[in-house]
Amino acid sequence: MRNEQSLMRKSHFLGTKIRNLRKRNHLTMEDLSARCIRVDSSSAPSVSYLSMIERGKRVPSAGMLAVIATVFQKDVDWFLDDMPEEQSITPEKGRRGGISGMPLEPSFLFSNDILQIAIPEMLSQTGTSGRQFAQLLIRAHQEHHQNHFPDLERAAEEIGRKQMPLSADEMLSIAKSMGLKIKWIDEVPTEVLDETGARSSRLTTSFFEPPATIFINKALKSNAPRLKYDLAVHIGHCVLHNKDGLKSVMTSGRRVEADDDATVQSNTLNAQDILHAWRDFESSFFAGALLCPKVPFRQLLDRHGYEIDIHKQLQVSASVAMRRMTVVSPYPHWHYFDAYAPGKLKAVYRGNGIPLPWGNMRIVEDPCHHWAVFRKINEPTSGTSAQISILNVGNEPRIYCCESIKVDDSAGNPHVLCAGIDLNPAIEAQGKDAAKITEDLKQTCVENGGLVAIPKHIKADLVSVAKILNINWIERGIENDARVICSRGAVCPRQPSCYASGQAQCE
Incomplete structure (x- = not known):
């Protein structure tokens, strides 16, 4: 056992290394202390003591340092180098993720006047509706802020007082108290047809009528998670907009453009499109924050390794729980998809810069069937599945891990929810060459027809990252074969291409 004098002699950079390693992994001191407690509660540092360690005011005991090293999957000696490595003590801002931007040059072409003329023309030529464009604007806003909207969080916490879980009766009481x-x-x-002619069901679940009436479908009396969510959305609308203004009717099932207002398809961007879409987003975000308040939900996820089935414990839908994961996790590089058969992404709550397989936000003819969210639609399996995927973003491959779950919506339509993360920033945070690791894994996959067991040396790095992030389904995904995926069939990297014969060949 290393004695305390040895620690004292070699601890000059120890606090700096711990602090920057913690920040590179997007952990607060509360997060790190909680992780240490789960490793060894008797040797774990308190938040205040951890603060003193990071500021060089205290030196941890050998046992305490071993606990911290375990959390970060490092050898104790890494913290005690006499000569610090610059990469070890210098935090990296890394890739923020999100939708890639573009230079607005020459600037005179991007003036407000020119954009106001060009945008309606662009919508008309591409067949993009005003509502779809509004949703793209909102998703770009989400990505830019990495889904952090503290004002909406605070508004929900004032109403729910961070209580978790809230029962359906408690939600009804909150509504009545307002x-x-x-x-x-x-x-x-009712039966509806989408743009491909596919039949599905659609159900009106609730709607708000000014000045203060919520109409709720009786079918929700036997569906507590959906009842609580609808109530939370309407409560959010009333809190945020003082029971005034427009609010979309809440439905379950696939959105069908023909059922929307006739002005949606106009080449003039109607101000109501933006207003409706923004209020829908705000109210939905508020609902998630009310049902799964940030700090208690984050602590619960941390205790359970971010398992998707935690939604059952709270009696909220899997969708609400998975979307909230992308908000409350200290790791910022998340994505969330909601897909219906045969290959339609109905919702993208966060995309994290992933090139998405759609055209004009509608179904495309060549979606990659190796995406977990599409592959699982046609699988008769129950439960959840974890998958490691390699996808080219720009000219560089990236490693993603996701967990998918197949559920029925309130109208009875099966669909797949998928939550996942970009692993490259987490690999880089450990001082590893993420680009090389990703390229090696991609080449191994391509050489084996696009599907391969993860090589041991890469698996070791990914397991280390999974333990640091404390996300159980990453470890499960590592045990499965890794898959090469693509945004569209035209850029399939498999050899031979899945689309070489004009038709995808699924595994």
Whole structure:
């Protein structure tokens, strides 16, 4: 056992290394202390003691340092080098993720006047509706802020007082305490056709009628997670907009453009499109924050390794829990998809810069069937599945891990929810060459038809990252074969291409 005098002699850069390693892994001191407690509660540092260690005011005991080293998957000696490595003590800002930007040059072509003329023309030529464009704007706003909207979080916490879980009766009481009236309606699912002619069901679940009435479908009485969510959304609308203004009708099932307002397809961007889309987003974000308040939910996820089925414990939908993961996790590089058959991404809550397989936000003819979110649609399996994927973003491959779950919406339509993360920034945070590791894994996959067991040396690096991030399904994904995926069939990297014969060949 290393004695305390040895630690004292070699601890000059120790606090700096711990602090910057913690920040590179997007952990607060509370997060790190909690992780240490789970490793060894008797030797774990408190938040205040950890602060003193990082500032060089205290030197941890050998046992305490071993616990911290375990959390970060490092050897104790790494913290005690007499000659510090610059990479070891210098935090890296790394890749923020999100939608790639573009230079707005020459600037005179990007003036407000020119954009106001060009955008409607662009929408008309591409067939993009005003509502779809509004949703793209909002997603870009989300990515730019990495899904952090503290004002909406605070508004929800003032109403729910960070209580978790909230029952359906408690949600009804909150609504009534705000002067809202609840009326129940009878409505059954109706059959609709999408743009491909595919049939599905659609159900109106609730709607708000000014000044203070919420109409709720009686079908939700037996669906507590959806009832709580709809109530939370309407409560959010009333809190954020003072029971005034427009609010979209809440439905379950696939969005069908023909059912929307006729002005949606106009080549003039209607101000109501932006207003509706923004209020829908704000109210939905508020609902998630009310049902899964940030700090308690983050602590719960941390204790359970970010397992998707934690939603059952809270009696919220898997969708709400998975979307909130992308918000409350200290790791910022998340994505979330909601897909319906045969290959339609109905919702992208966060994309993290992933090139998405769609055209005009509609179904495309050549979606990559190796994406977990599409592959699972047609699989008769139950439960969840984890997958390691390699996808080219720009000219560089990146490693992603996701967990998918197949569920039925309130109208009875099966769909797949998928939450995942970009592993490259986490690999880089450990001082590893993420670009080389990713390229090696991609080449191994391509040489083996696009699907391969992860080589041992790469697996070791990924397991280390999984333990640091404390996400259980990454470790499960590592045990499965890694897959090369693509944004569209035209850029399939497999040899031979899945689309070489004009038709995808699924595994």
